[in-house]
Amino acid sequence: MLTRIEVAADQVRDRCLxxxxxxxxxRLPAPDGVVRVxxxxxxxxxxxxxxxxxxVDIKGPVRVEIIETAGTVAYAMRGGSASWDVSISLTDGAQLxxxxxxxxxxxxAEVTRSTEVVLEANCWAVIRESLVFGRHGEVGGTMRSSQRAWLDGELLLAEDLDLSPETRPGWAILGTARCLDSITTLGRRLPDTSSTGFLQLEGVGSVARRLVGQQHESDLGxxxxxxxxxxxISGWS
Incomplete structure (x- = not known):
């Protein structure tokens, strides 16, 4: 079933459907120029x-903040499957x-998860995604994740991950970690640091990622x- 957030900037009051x-x-209370959902x-x-x-469809110079009020658990599916698909469009100076x-x-659990983001050149997005495999004492189920982002018509980010129990222990994926915590910025770069776990994309964007045993061990806050x-922040470009 479709959940839709549509926001358009307006000089009197930003419109939100x-x-x-x-x-x-x-919709939650927020300062002028910000729509918090x-x-x-x-x-x-x-x-x-x-x-x-x-x-998510945002038009015009308005900043939209999306807040998840609680975590999500993908439960055992006894041979079934589920999906979680996100599509985002940002135009005319929109920020997310x-x-x-x-x-x-x-x-x-058996889950496919996809995220697609399309931005115009004067827009930016910052997205945090925290994946945890298994509840206490569990190995965890299967997830296949896909991310795509386009900036001003050019492909900015393309990533596909097979996070099944058979493949994710590989040294190039999760190794011994149980949690994958990521912050992806699109349309702007994170300030360059010497810290490991930061990737500057070829286009204007960055990915900060941590592999940890417990979610609270991540320092991405x-x-x-x-x-x-x-x-x-003057360090942004």
Whole structure:
């Protein structure tokens, strides 16, 4: 079922149209020039057969902040599967921050997850994604993840990950880690640092990533604070 967040900048009051699917978007109080939207599960998620589809369309010089109020657990699916697909369009100076809460892939879950972002040259997005494999004492199920981003018509980011129990222990994927925490910036770069786990894309964008045993061990909280205060940071380009 489709969840849709549509925001258009307006000199009097930014217009916001919200459509409920398996997730219910709710507008929250925010300063002028900012539209803050919470995503709340409208039913038990994520179960076999669930098809979560989220569309975000932002037009004009307005900043949209999407907040997930709780993490998501993909439960054992007994041979079934589920999907979580996000598509984002930013035009005419739009800005987006989306802080995803932990997405837990429990034992026996089978999930495909995709994100597509299309930005014009004067737009930017910052997205945090935290994937956790297994609840306490579990190995965790299967996830296949796909990310694509285009900036001003040019492909900026393309990544496909097979995060099944058989492949993710590989040294080039998760190794011994159980959690994959990422912050992706598109349309702007994170300040260059000597820290490991930062990748500057060929185009204008960056990926900060941590592989940790427990989600609370990730140190990307400070990176998130820096990346979402972009208008105050001269180190951004």
């Amino acid at each position: 919200l459509t409920t699917g398996l997730l219910s978007p709710r 919470a995503l709340i599960a409208a039913s038990a998620l994520l179960l076999a057969g669930d098809r979560v589809e989220i569309q 921050t989306w802080h995803g809460e932990p997405f837990v892939v429990a034992e026996g 400070q990176t998130w604070a820096v990346s979402t205060a972009a208008d105050k």
